[in-house]
Amino acid sequence: MTKKPKTPKKQIVARWGFKRLSDQRVDPTLGPADAEPGEQEGDAVPTPSRRPRKPRGSATDIVVGAALEAATTVAVRRRLARGQALAVVVIVPGPAWVAPVAAYVKSEFGSRWCFHTRDGTDRKRDDAGSVEAARDLSRGFCVMGVAYDEKLLPASLQSAADIVIHIASPDGTVVRRAITRFVRRSPGELDPQIAAGLDLPEIVAAFRPDQGAKDVVRRLEAARRSHTGSSERVPVLATAVEYGEAQRWGLDLARDIADFRNGKIAWRDVDRGICLHSPPGFGKSWFARVLAQGCGVPLVSTSAGSWFANGPGFLDSVVKECRKSHALAVAMAAPVSIWHIDEVDAAVPERANMSDRAQEWWNVLVSDILNIVDSALAARDAKLVVIGSCNNINRVDSALLRPGRLEKVVALDPPDAAGITNILAFHLQGELAGEDLAEVGAVMEGSTPAEVMHMVRTARRAARYAGRGLAIADLVYAAMPHETHPPARLFRMAIHESAHAVILLALAAGTVRHVSLASTGDAGGRTSVLYADDDLATRKAIEDRATVGLAARAAERLFTGSVSTGAGGAADSDLGAVTIMVASLHASFGMRGAPIYLGAGEELLRAVALDAGLREAVTHDLCRLERRADRLVAANRDAILAVAARLAEKRRLDGAEVEALVRGRLRGRRRRRPAGEG
Known part of the structure; x- marks a missing residue:
């Protein structure tokens, strides 16, 4: 047999152990x-x-x-x-x-x-x-x-x-091959998602010399849990009813991501941009973690503050920090991750409200962030869900909130009793198991999630100082401490809140949820109501609500001989809210005078202050409605006194108790006039 001549070319051995067999050119597209x-x-x-x-x-x-x-x-x-x-x-x-x-x-x-x-x-x-x-x-x-x-x-x-x-993020097969080569022993079959959401340094950190394959696997699993939020204790998305519309959107997203992973839908069919806004303490940043855990995907959170804090604050350094955060979210996508931008009103401020000089600086940054968001949502390889959160949605550049970007805008409202109860159960961590928390939830209704957390901590401290376990009474006391008020102040507070509730029922304008006394500054309590919503608001409905707001001043004047500062002093006070309501009839809805739009919400307060004609018209209507409130309060004197006496005693009444106290005592209910009637 003739021996085949040896090739003079040097054999090249790859690190993975494969040897080149020939020098024939091979089409790189061949599989x-x-x-x-x-x-x-x-x-x-x-x-x-x-x-x-x-x-x-x-x-x-x-x-x-x-x-x-x-x-x-x-x-x-x-x-x-x-x-x-x-x-x-x-x-x-x-x-x-x-x-x-x-x-x-x-x-x-x-x-x-x-x-x-x-x-x-x-x-x-x-x-x-x-x-x-x-x-x-x-x-x-x-x-x-x-x-x-x-x-x-x-x-x-x-x-x-x-x-x-x-090169894709390593799956179970790649990780198994790497572990085998490092420790010279196979770890066996691995979860395909074992390294999902882990960047290269985090994967490499799990490999240690002189340790076994199982040790590497254990570290990788722990690192993955830290990114998906499964190792962090957060509320469960399925039961987080305190988030309202945001929770419903999150549940839909979790289902869509599961369907996408199973090949049932394409990524283009998934809603992937949302912006949450609310006053501080409503859990906006917390929701990003709740959502990440509910969807089982990694989370990368960033903020405008971190972009400035992590560098010298120059334009190029801020842009780099933003891009770095986005790149990390891309790297952690397996193939889906959540990119959360907190303080988005500071990161992408409304340029239309800036001076020309400020626009010169911010235009570059805002434009770059918008391009990054577009890239994040384009879903070429990594699939990103982008969440923005802020305290003031009006300060966010409108270009960020258009369809195709953060197209879903959701306001987080104060949680209702069911939401409060769920928040309580989370913070109690199993304490008071078997106890009915509905009563405490009702007492805390209207509080923010942050306030509920503080109340739980306050209740625990009281029980600890008393040398006993936590009790329901501790939570109730933390929510409504029995403050000692001078008799005159207590009477005025009770009359004030009772008048709101009784006149609401007298006008059949809605239902009372609860009435409570709790001193916060000049405010002596809170009356929570649900206005009738069987139809769009008419002039009659708006004027009824304004009358309910003015009833407390009328009651103070009737029963104490004077009006206190508790009805005014801020845009969200009785007077502030009523002024906005009446001004909206003239300047927002065209229900009084000319059909013209001049503004809405709190901006109407400035319009009233600057426009003499509008101010005169609003003043005329407010005086008319205050006289109406005076008549209704006088007619329902007995009902208001009955509710005030019980409220001063118990400090809190639910709607059913209020209705029972006023039943048969209401007077002055007028016939309903057609919409638009004067």
Whole structure:
């Protein structure tokens, strides 16, 4: 038998143990099934036993090598090994992969490679990079661009690319291969999502020398739980009724993400942009964590404050911090993650309200953030859900809230009794198990989630100081401490709140939820009502509500001989709210005078202050409605006194108790006039 002559060319052995079998050019587009016989993936000739075993290398090299192997075919790896004037683009899962991949390729495939790495933090000019890439290719060098976003690479390299490699976030197969090579022992079958949401440094940190495969797996699972929120105790999305419309949106999102993962729907069918707004203490930032855990996806939270705090505050550093946060969210997507931007009113402020000088600075930042949000929602590879949250939605640039961006805007309202009860159960952490918390929930109704948390802490402290366990009475006392008021003040407070409730029922304008006495500044209590909503508000309905607001002043004047400061002093006081209601008849809804729109909400207070004609018309109506309130209070004197006496005694009455006290005592109820009647 004639021996086959040996090839003089040097055999090249890849770190993963595959040997090049021939020098024949192979089309890089061929997959494993298209390779020549004997060259299928996994069928490569092993390294001869006489050859010394290669060092196992660093954990970073092993993980990168396993991921690169999974993203390429034998044919592609042969072309990389030959290194003959190739232009290659490598898209990696995130910025942290860029430098390690470039270092691995240079170490594995020789020094003829020139690299253009883009992790999004440098300021290299694209035109300069394009010239360099073209020059290196024309000299016969191999040029590789490595980035997490293809748009960051030089244009000449993108257009001339012979090979494009997309390295995905490591799945269970890649992680198992890396663990086996590192510890020389297979961990067995792994969850395909074991490294979901983990960036390269977090994966590498799980690999420790002289420890077993199970130790690596355990650390990876713990790291994954820390990002999905499953290791953090947060309210359960399915029962978090205190979030109202936001909870319903979150439940729909969780179902859509599950359907997307199961291949039932495309990503374009998923709503993925929302902005939450409310006063402080309503749990906006907390909701992002609740949502992440409910959807089982990683969460990356950032804020305008962190962008400025983590750098010198110059424009370029702020932009870099924003991009870094977005890049981290992209890297953690497996394939879905949530990117939460807190203080979005500070990050993307309304430019229309700025001076020309301020616009010069903010236009660059806002435009860049809008482009990043567009990129985040474009869903090329990573699938991102973007959540914005702020205290004042009117300060957010309208361009961010348009369809296609944060198109869903949700206001978080004070939780009702059911929501308060759920918040209580969460903060009690099993204490008072079996007790009915509905009574406490009703007492705390109208409080913010932050206030409920403080009340629970206050109740625990009281029980601890008393040397006993927590009791329902401690929670009730924390919500409504029995403050000692002088008799005159207590009587005025009770009369004030009782008048609101009784006149509401006398006009059949709605229902009373509860009435309570709790001193907060000049305010002596709170009356929670539900106005009738069987139809859109008419002039009659608005004037009835204004009359209810003015009834407390009328009652104070009738029963004490004077009016206190408790009815005014702020835009949300009785007088402030009533002024806005009446002004809206003239300036918002065209129900009094000319059909013209001049504004809405609190801005009407400024319009009333500056427009003499509007001020005169509103004053005339307010005086008329106050006389009406005087008549109704006088007619329902007995009912108001009965409710006030019980309220001063108990400090809180629910709606049913109020209705029972006034039953048969209401007077002065007028016939309902058609809408628009004067």
